[in-house]
Amino acid sequence: MRHFIARLEPVIWALFGGGFFVGCLLMPAFILTVFIAAPLGWLPADALSYERAHALATNPIGRLVLLALIVLPFWNGANHLRHFVIDLRGIRSDGIVAPACYGAALVVTGIAVLAVGKL
Amino acid sequence: MGRPADPLAMSPSRPGRTRTAPPVMPAEFPAQGRYRSYMLFGACCVFFLLSSLLVLRVVDALATGPDAWDELLRQFRHPLYLAYNVAALAGFVFTARRFLFQLFAKSQPPRIGPFPRPPLAVFPPVLGAAWLAATALLFCILWGAFP
Numbered sequence A: 001m002r003h004f005i006a007r008l009e010p011v012i013w014a015l016f017g018g019g020f021f022v023g024c025l026l027m028p029a030f031i032l033t034v035f036i037a038a039p040l041g042w043l044p045a046d047a048l049s050y051e052r053a054h055a056l057a058t059n060p061i062g063r064l065v066l067l068a069l070i071v072l073p074f075w076n077g078a079n080h081l082r083h084f085v086i087d088l089r090g091i092r093s094d095g096i097v098a099p100a101c102y103g104a105a106l107v108v109t110g111i112a113v114l115a116v117g118k119l
Numbered sequence B: 001m002g003r004p005a006d007p008l009a010m011s012p013s014r015p016g017r018t019r020t021a022p023p024v025m026p027a028e029f030p031a032q033g034r035y036r037s038y039m040l041f042g043a044c045c046v047f048f049l050l051s052s053l054l055v056l057r058v059v060d061a062l063a064t065g066p067d068a069w070d071e072l073l074r075q076f077r078h079p080l081y082l083a084y085n086v087a088a089l090a091g092f093v094f095t096a097r098r099f100l101f102q103l104f105a106k107s108q109p110p111r112i113g114p115f116p117r118p119p120l121a122v123f124p125p126v127l128g129a130a131w132l133a134a135t136a137l138l139f140c141i142l143w144g145a146f147p
Helices: A002-025 A027-038 A050-058 A060-089 A091-118 B035-042 B044-065 B066-076 B080-107 B120-143
Strands: none
Touching: A002 A027, A002 A060, A002 A091, A002 B035, A002 B080, A002 B120, A027 A050, A027 A060, A027 B044, A027 B066, A027 B080, A027 B120, A050 A060, A050 B044, A050 B066, A060 A091, A060 B035, A060 B044, A060 B066, A091 B044, B035 B044, B035 B080, B066 B080
């Protein structure tokens, strides 16, 4: 398993870098509007009504943005968590942590593709 | 000096000809000096994991229908959700500041494809402008500024 993961490192680090960009460039505005302003009613009345939110999400660019907002930050978090645990607990923990992190990221990727495709 | 370091993580893969002292973790690790910022940066991975799952919930609610969407927005009004999202927003801004303005330029190779790397001083203003533009554009779209 260690050798298999080592061979995947270039792909994982590419997803890690992509996750940083998506997380840094898109996530703050998304959190501020969808997770904070919309529930508190700070947005104009129909800015994120179901009809408008659904129309934005089902647009091809909207689907791509939503997929990127789920998949890339999750891969980033999984890779970062793996190395955070190695820093704290040593390389011996990696035999369990790496497959768990990347396995979870694979599962979330599959679910995200299905969910965005179902929209 | 701090506690002994993990020898598997820090020793060379095979013994060299030069004798070396056993590896030892720095005294400031993990919560003092420059390691505090490094560990905070690492801990922000929790926000990346959880917030992407929240976006997945948004997609699921939109796919389910108007009632599920209204119910999700009602759930997001809970103080625990709001507290988490304010903390996550701070975490993402902290990560963006460190990644875009400190780490990214230093991690670039001397040549990017066929082109030489731009001067290091060019990266922060360009990335800062991209950050502001992307944030403002998404903010305006979601705020309803564009029909």
